[in-house]
Amino acid sequence: MGSKTKSSQKQSGVSVRSLALGALLGAALSSSAVRTLVVGRVGVPLAGFVQSRWRGTPGDVLDPNTYDYEGIMADRLVFEVKDLPGKGKGAVAAREIKRGELILREHPLLLAPDDETPREWVHELFYNWTFSPSKRDIFFNLAHWVEDESINLDPATQTPDERYQLAVGTIEVNVAAVSVGDTSYRALFPRFSRLNHACPGANNVNYVWREDLREMRLYAVRDIPKGGEFGGSYIHKLGPTADRIETLKNTWGFTCGCKFCTQDAEATAQRDAWAAEWHALEKDFDERSEAGTLPGPEAIRIVRDLWTVSFKLDYTGDRARFSEEAALVALAHGDTKSAEQWLQLALKYFSIEVGADGPDADRIRDLLAYPAGADGFGTKERLTLQGPDAAWFDS
Numbered sequence: 098m099g100s101k102t103k104s105s106q107k108q109s110g111v112s113v114r115s116l117a118l119g120a121l122l123g124a125a126l127s128s129s130a131v132r133t134l135v136v137g138r139v140g141v142p143l144a145g146f147v148q149s150r151w152r153g154t155p156g157d158v159l160d161p162n163t164y165d166y167e168g169i170m171a172d173r174l175v176f177e178v179k180d181l182p183g184k185g186k187g188a189v190a191a192r193e194i195k196r197g198e199l200i201l202r203e204h205p206l207l208l209a210p211d212d213e214t215p216r217e218w219v220h221e222l223f224y225n226w227t228f229s230p231s232k233r234d235i236f237f238n239l240a241h242w243v244e245d246e247s248i249n250l251d252p253a254t255q256t257p258d259e260r261y262q263l264a265v266g267t268i269e270v271n272v273a274a275v276s277v278g279d280t281s282y283r284a285l286f287p288r289f290s291r292l293n294h295a296c297p298g299a300n301n302v303n304y305v306w307r308e309d310l311r312e313m314r315l316y317a318v319r320d321i322p323k324g325g326e327f328g329g330s331y332i333h334k335l336g337p338t339a340d341r342i343e344t345l346k347n348t349w350g351f352t353c354g355c356k357f358c359t360q361d362a363e364a365t366a367q368r369d370a371w372a373a374e375w376h377a378l379e380k381d382f383d384e385r386s387e388a389g390t391l392p393g394p395e396a397i398r399i400v401r402d403l404w405t406v407s408f409k410l411d412y413t414g415d416r417a418r419f420s421e422e423a424a425l426v427a428l429a430h431g432d433t434k435s436a437e438q439w440l441q442l443a444l445k446y447f448s449i450e451v452g453a454d455g456p457d458a459d460r461i462r463d464l465l466a467y468p469a470g471a472d473g474f475g476t477k478e479r480l481t482l483q484g485p486d487a488a489w490f491d492s
C-alpha cells in the first residue's frame with residue numbers, strides 16, 4: 098500500500114541566478130505600446146504582447162514605461178541599500194525587524210528573455226530610448242559588479258559592443274528567475290537586486306515571487322537587528338560546502354564568507370554529513386511519493402526525520418512544505434487529528450517564509466477549514482499517524 102500525496106504547491110522561492118548566453122529562446126518583454134521589436138530568432142510584436150496578455154491588470158507591471166519602478170514604497174523605512182566593503186552594495190535593516198515581517202515588495206524594473214539577452218533587444222531598450230532615461234539610469238546603477246577599470250562606463254563614449262557587454266553583464270549578475278503563467282523570465286529589480294547571498298541556514302531572509310501580484314517579496318526568517326545585513330540564498334542545495342563555494346564563485350564571482358562556508362574542517366564535515374542526510378531523506382520522500390510507493394507511516398517517519406535534521410542544520414526552508422505533505426498523508430488515511438497538527442505547523446512556516454496572505458497559506462487554511470476536501474481524502478487504509486512534536490511549534 099503506497100501513498101501518493103505530493104502537494105500541488107509550487108516551489109515558493111525563486112533563485113537569483115546568472116544564465117550563460119547561449120540558448121536564445123527569443124521571448125520578448127513588454128515595452129511602449131507602439132513598437133514592434135524583433136528579438137533574437139523570433140520576432141515578437143511587443144504591443145500585441147502587452148495588450149493581449151497584460152492590459153487591464155493592476156499597474157501593468159510588465160510594461161517598463163508604466164509600472165512603479167520604485168516598488169511599493171510603504172516599506173521604504175525597512176530596506177536600506179548601502180556600500181558594503183567586499184560585496185559592492187547590499188541591503189541592511191533600517192530598523193529592528195521581527196521574524197515573519199514583510200521587508201520588501203517590488204515590481205520588476207525589467208523582465209528579460211529567459212535564456213539569452215539579444216543584442217537588438219538591449220540596444221532598443223537602453224540606447225534607442227524605449228526605456229525612459231530615469232529607468233535606464235536605475236538599470237546602469239545596478240552595474241556595481243564592474244570592478245574592471247578598463248570597462249568604459251560612460252554612455253557618451255561607449256562603443257556599441259561595450260554597451261552591450263555592460264547591459265548583459267548587469268542583467269546576468271542581478272536577475273531572479275520568475276514565471277508568469279507558462280513563461281519563464283529573468284527579472285531585475287531596483288532594490289531587491291541588491292540582496293546579497295547567505296547560504297541556506299545562514300540566510301535571514303527568504304524571497305518569493307508573487308505571480309498573482311507580479312511582485313517580488315522579501316520576508317525575515319529570523320529576527321534581524323537594526324543595521325543587520327539581509328542575506329538570502331541564491332542556491333537551494335544545503336551542501337556539500339565545497340560545491341556551494343564553487344558554484345557561487347563560478348556563477349556569481351564571489352567567495353562566500355557566510356558562517357557555514359568559513360567553519361573549521363571538523364564542523365564543515367559534520368554539517369556536510371547532516372546536509373547529505375537531509376538531501377537523501379528529501380529524495381527518498383519525493384521519489385517514492387511520486388511513484389505512489391511510500392506507505393503512510395513511512396512518509397510520516399521521513400518527514401519527522403527531515404524536521405529533526407533541519408534543527409541540526411538550522412535550516413527552516415522546506416519545513417512548511419514537508420509539514421503539508423505529512424498532513425496530506427494523514428488525510429489520505431482519514432486521520433484528521435494529526436493532519437490538523439501538521440497543517441497548523443505548515444501554516445506557521447508558510448506565513449513566516451512566504452507570507453500569511455499568499456497562496457500557500459490560503460491553501461492550508463482551506464484544508465484546515467474543510468479537511469475532507471483534500472485530494473485523496475480517506476482513500477487509504479484508516480490509520481492513526483504520528484503528528485509533529487509540540488516543541489516544533491515553538492521553533
Ligand SMILES: C[S@@+](CC[C@H](N)C(=O)[O-])C[C@H]1O[C@@H](n2cnc3c(N)ncnc32)[C@H](O)[C@@H]1O
Pocket residue numbers: 113183184185186187239241242270271272290291292293294295349350351352353354355
Ligand atoms: C544580485 S547582486 C547583489 C548586489 C550587489 N552586491 C551590488 O553591489 O549591486 C549579486 C552580486 O553581488 C555580490 N555578492 C552577493 N553576495 C555576496 C556575498 N555574500 N559576498 C560577496 N559578494 C557578494 C557578487 O558580486 C554577486 O555577483
